[in-house]
Amino acid sequence: MLKDITIGQFFPGNSIIHRLDSRFKIILDIAYVVMLFVTSNFYGLALAGLFMILVYILSGVGLKLIFKSLRPILPLIAITCILNLFFIKGEGEPLVQWGFISIYYEGVSTSIFMAVRIMFLIIGMSLLTYTTSPIALTDAIERLLSPLKKLHFPVHELAMMMTIALRFIPTLIEETDKIMSAQKARGAELDTGGLIKKAKALVPVMIPLFVSAFKRANELALAMECRCYRGGEGRTRLKQLKSGARDYIALLIVAVMFVGLILLNNFIPSFMP
Amino acid sequence: MSDIICAEDIVFEYPVLDEDGNEIGKNRVLDGVSLSVPEGQFVAVLGHNGSGKSTLAKHFNGILLPTEGRVTIDGTDTTDEDKIYDIRQTVGMVFQNPDNQIVATIVEEDVAFALENIGVPPDEIRRRVDEALKTVDMYDYREHSPHQLSGGQKQRVAIAGIIAMRPRCIVMDEPTAMLDPKGRKEIMNTIKLLNREHGITVVLITHYMEEAAQADRVVVIDKGKILLDDIPQRIFAQVELLKSVGLDVPQTTELLYELRKAGIDAPDDILSEDDCADYIYSLLTKDGKL
Numbered sequence: 304m305l306k307d308i309t310i311g312q313f314f315p316g317n318s319i320i321h322r323l324d325s326r327f328k329i330i331l332d333i334a335y336v337v338m339l340f341v342t343s344n345f346y347g348l349a350l351a352g353l354f355m356i357l358v359y360i361l362s363g364v365g366l367k368l369i370f371k372s373l374r375p376i377l378p379l380i381a382i383t384c385i386l387n388l389f390f391i392k393g394e395g396e397p398l399v400q401w402g403f404i405s406i407y408y409e410g411v412s413t414s415i416f417m418a419v420r421i422m423f424l425i426i427g428m429s430l431l432t433y434t435t436s437p438i439a440l441t442d443a444i445e446r447l448l449s450p451l452k453k454l455h456f457p458v459h460e461l462a463m464m465m466t467i468a469l470r471f472i473p474t475l476i477e478e479t480d481k482i483m484s485a486q487k488a489r490g491a492e493l494d495t496g497g498l499i500k501k502a503k504a505l506v507p508v509m510i511p512l513f514v515s516a517f518k519r520a521n522e523l524a525l526a527m528e529c530r531c532y533r534g535g536e537g538r539t540r541l542k543q544l545k546s547g548a549r550d551y552i553a554l555l556i557v558a559v560m561f562v563g564l565i566l567l568n569n570f571i572p573s574f575m576p
Numbered sequence: 577m578s579d580i581i582c583a584e585d586i587v588f589e590y591p592v593l594d595e596d597g598n599e600i601g602k603n604r605v606l607d608g609v610s611l612s613v614p615e616g617q618f619v620a621v622l623g624h625n626g627s628g629k630s631t632l633a634k635h636f637n638g639i640l641l642p643t644e645g646r647v648t649i650d651g652t653d654t655t656d657e658d659k660i661y662d663i664r665q666t667v668g669m670v671f672q673n674p675d676n677q678i679v680a681t682i683v684e685e686d687v688a689f690a691l692e693n694i695g696v697p698p699d700e701i702r703r704r705v706d707e708a709l710k711t712v713d714m715y716d717y718r719e720h721s722p723h724q725l726s727g728g729q730k731q732r733v734a735i736a737g738i739i740a741m742r743p744r745c746i747v748m749d750e751p752t753a754m755l756d757p758k759g760r761k762e763i764m765n766t767i768k769l770l771n772r773e774h775g776i777t778v779v780l781i782t783h784y785m786e787e788a789a790q791a792d793r794v795v796v797i798d799k800g801k802i803l804l805d806d807i808p809q810r811i812f813a814q815v816e817l818l819k820s821v822g823l824d825v826p827q828t829t830e831l832l833y834e835l836r837k838a839g840i841d842a843p844d845d846i847l848s849e850d851d852c853a854d855y856i857y858s859l860l861t862k863d864g865k866l
Contacts, residue, residue: 466680469681470680470722474675474723518676522677523676523679525639526676526679526734527689528639529669529738530679530689530737530738531664531665531690531693532693533661539695540701541685541691541698541701541702
């Protein structure tokens with residue numbers, strides 16, 4: 304069950320999207336997210352969605368993944384929908400009036416708008432990790448944040464921590480599965496009971512997991528020291544990040560889309576309250 | 577040949593604290609160990625749990641510093657802080673659990689880790705990483721993620737990460753303890769290859785007698801002291817002494833020892849399974865029993 308999580312996973316490939324410079328990919332992804340928040344009508348959203356599907360097709364990771372990446376956040380989407388549905392009051396007559404609950408046209412459209420926006424957000428951000436190796440990603444973050452070094456912000460350390468976290472996620476998931484089986488074998492009931500009982504049942508899983516994580520951290524630190532690790536100072540990299548024509552073309556495409564969205568916003572009146 | 581590792585009379589102890597953090601005594605893990613390892617040798621260090629063998633290993637690249645005595649690596653004292661990274665490049669170290677030594681999420685990135693730390697230029701890193709991966713026969717897996725590999729493969733990646741630094745000596749702290757028999761065999765073959773073909777000095781900390789039997793020299797440690805230090809044949813001839821400090825002997829030695837106890841004049845310096853089988857065969861045919 305723990306192995307089904309696809310967020311943050313990397314699917315190796317050789318598509319044009321995979322080959323884009325990871326620094327550009329991060330910037331473009333941020334631009335995409337900003338676009339989603341700037342757009343105030345369904346036309347803009349549709350344009351963003353179309354663009355995203357096109358990029359997914361180009362990346363060749365498969366459209367099935369879109370649904371997979373959405374699964375874990377479905378509850379969040381549902382809550383957003385419900386809140387918007389019930390709490391937004393429109394000006395006209397309510398569509399439904401039942402006791403103290405009243406649903407307006409504005410509520411329905413806003414909740415759909417919000418749901419679609421969150422879905423596009425997650426789908427778009429997932430594509431970044433699907434097509435970018437964790438190493439390239441942390442490298443890019445390190446490079447993009449490097450101006451902060453002047454303010455004594457530990458950029459390299461942050462990137463190193465991310466690398467190690469990514470490296471140990473599968474190891475720790477495997478270990479959690481093992482500990483759960485071991486505790487079940489001793490009669491622990493992990494799957495039964497209400498939420499509180501379930502949470503309490505996790506304690507005997509979490510404690511051994513933490514102990515082992517600290518042990519691992521200690522050994523890893525030792526192994527890193529043995530391999531002459533001494534922070535980011537004077538470090539070289541096996542793979543250099545290189546930007547080329549395709550990265551600038553991608554930047555241009557996204558910039559054009561951005562302008563398009565702002566035009567759409569201005570020419571088609573917003574319905575948002 | 578010159579000595580690459582030279583430990584002179586080293587003592588290592590750490591304070592024992594009570595619950596309030598007051599020192600109530602000292603725990604002496606190493607008690608006057610002197611050991612020198614000539615370049616190119618394959619030394620196995622044997623000892624049961626808590627004998628101090630891992631602690632000794634950690635002295636060989638300055639991870640731990642001796643309380644008394646001194647350790648020199650190729651003439652450099654390990655307490656010399658300016659040279660600590662030279663020492664760690666000269667003496668690489670591989671640990672027991674391969675999972676806890678791999679830093680990166682891609683095999684080749686991990687092998688490159690040490691070289692990146694030292695500041696080797698990218699082209700040179702590429703060359704050395706490929707070379708190291710080919711040496712341990714993991715080149716085809718260079719773009720895999722470590723968690724897709726078996727234990728033996730992961731440990732070979734960890735070894736590649738060390739040999740990419742081109743150390744002259746590798747200290748291995750029970751590198752096979754967490755592996756299945758197949759993985760153990762892979763690692764032993766890799767170790768022998770590194771020692772015989774590449775001339776790298778190997779210090780193998782182990783509690784598997786079969787592994788120690790393949791070394792040029794065996795050092796037995798008990799209670800922080802060196803008990804025996806000799807070639808494997810002569811070490812394993814001392815079956816009773818080994819058993820008295822909680823160690824086993826290889827199965828071949830055990831068999832011949834039992835035969836001797838039963839009154840047969842069996843030799844005590846046979847180690848390999850083939851030699852042992854030959855001897856048993858000659859013994860059986862000589863008596864006309866076959």
